[in-house]
Amino acid sequence: MDVDAFAAVHRDTWSRLEELCDRPPSSVAEVDEFVSLYQRTATHLSLVHSTSPPDPYLVPYLSWLVARARSRAFTEGYRPPAHVSLLRFFSRSFPAALYRLRWWWLGVMAFSLLYIAGTWWWLSAHPEALVAAGSEEGARRYVDHSFVEYYSRYHPASFFLQVFTNNAWLSARLVVAGLLGLPVALALHGNLAGLAAAGALHDHYDRVGQFFGYILPHGLLELTGLFIAAAAGLRLFWSWVEPGPRTRLSSLGAEGRSMVGVALGLVALFATAGAIEAGVTPSGWSTPVRIGIGAAVEAAFFAYVFVLGRRAARDGATGDVEGAAVVADLPVDGTRA
Numbered sequence: 001m002d003v004d005a006f007a008a009v010h011r012d013t014w015s016r017l018e019e020l021c022d023r024p025p026s027s028v029a030e031v032d033e034f035v036s037l038y039q040r041t042a043t044h045l046s047l048v049h050s051t052s053p054p055d056p057y058l059v060p061y062l063s064w065l066v067a068r069a070r071s072r073a074f075t076e077g078y079r080p081p082a083h084v085s086l087l088r089f090f091s092r093s094f095p096a097a098l099y100r101l102r103w104w105w106l107g108v109m110a111f112s113l114l115y116i117a118g119t120w121w122w123l124s125a126h127p128e129a130l131v132a133a134g135s136e137e138g139a140r141r142y143v144d145h146s147f148v149e150y151y152s153r154y155h156p157a158s159f160f161l162q163v164f165t166n167n168a169w170l171s172a173r174l175v176v177a178g179l180l181g182l183p184v185a186l187a188l189h190g191n192l193a194g195l196a197a198a199g200a201l202h203d204h205y206d207r208v209g210q211f212f213g214y215i216l217p218h219g220l221l222e223l224t225g226l227f228i229a230a231a232a233g234l235r236l237f238w239s240w241v242e243p244g245p246r247t248r249l250s251s252l253g254a255e256g257r258s259m260v261g262v263a264l265g266l267v268a269l270f271a272t273a274g275a276i277e278a279g280v281t282p283s284g285w286s287t288p289v290r291i292g293i294g295a296a297v298e299a300a301f302f303a304y305v306f307v308l309g310r311r312a313a314r315d316g317a318t319g320d321v322e323g324a325a326v327v328a329d330l331p332v333d334g335t336r337a
Helices: 003-021 028-049 058-075 082-100 102-125 136-149 156-180 182-204 208-241 248-279 287-314
Strands: none
Touching (some): 028 058, 082 287, 102 182, 136 208, 156 182, 156 248, 208 248, 208 287
16 A cells, blocks of 8 residues: 555545544534544554554554544543543553553663673673672671661661652653663663672672572562663653654654553552562562562563553553644654654
8 A cells, every 4th residue: 555645545534534633513414424534544544554664753653533533522521530530541551552662662671681681691700700899808798697687677668668769769860861871871780780780799698599599589570660760761851852743842852652541551550569568578588479469560560561551452542641643733744853
């Protein structure tokens, strides 16, 4: 199918549907027209989806337009209760935003794990670097006592608030710093290098089992959240570096609204990770049980993204906090400010 010719033929239909989405209907005839245009545009989206490869500009534009028309049809004149909006956010908007962002945060995850492994290997090969900032006695005391005591030093509620606040603050920095790109890498470096150093130090004293036993229960979900925050920041950076058919400001605004939704959803993710870190990690249960709980929660999160999020994204959800991600004015024009 010739996508440019297809867009030229149906451009008036899409423009008219946009116009009707911008205002309440003035007559019964306009309501009928709106429904007809919505159905036709949904069919157009299905046709464009079937092309190989799908057009990178037209598919997002029509997905947005169909989602906007659907939202207009079902919510005009009605503001749902807060609990309904909250349920809709966590069942559609947030998972859809995570699914749309999947290649970014999976890429950050892969790079970060390789970075941890590489730093760990280098520190193991240069054990003198492990105690360069302290003493052999201090390093041994950290492995034998301080590392484990950290998780039970405070009351669970106080410890939960402490780790939750720290993670939320770090993720906010990663998202905001993403506008400039490089600060994301610097922030990740500090945290990942510290994690690798702790692991290498435990390995040096043959206590690597203790390290994983106390890191993995909460760390699987906690690190995933940080990778998502870093990816959200980098996506913001890329939105103005390569805005596609939109202006740089429009591209940044659209992605910014979606990333705000991601940041809001991460609050719940870090609350869950914090609850595990405060309640499960220092619980005294066997290591396989504690790690198993962390792995089960992580698996549930991946199912949440790649089952629920994939379905919501296919239905047109974008994660935009305003409910309308303005992908392009007219995608086939190819103009850019």
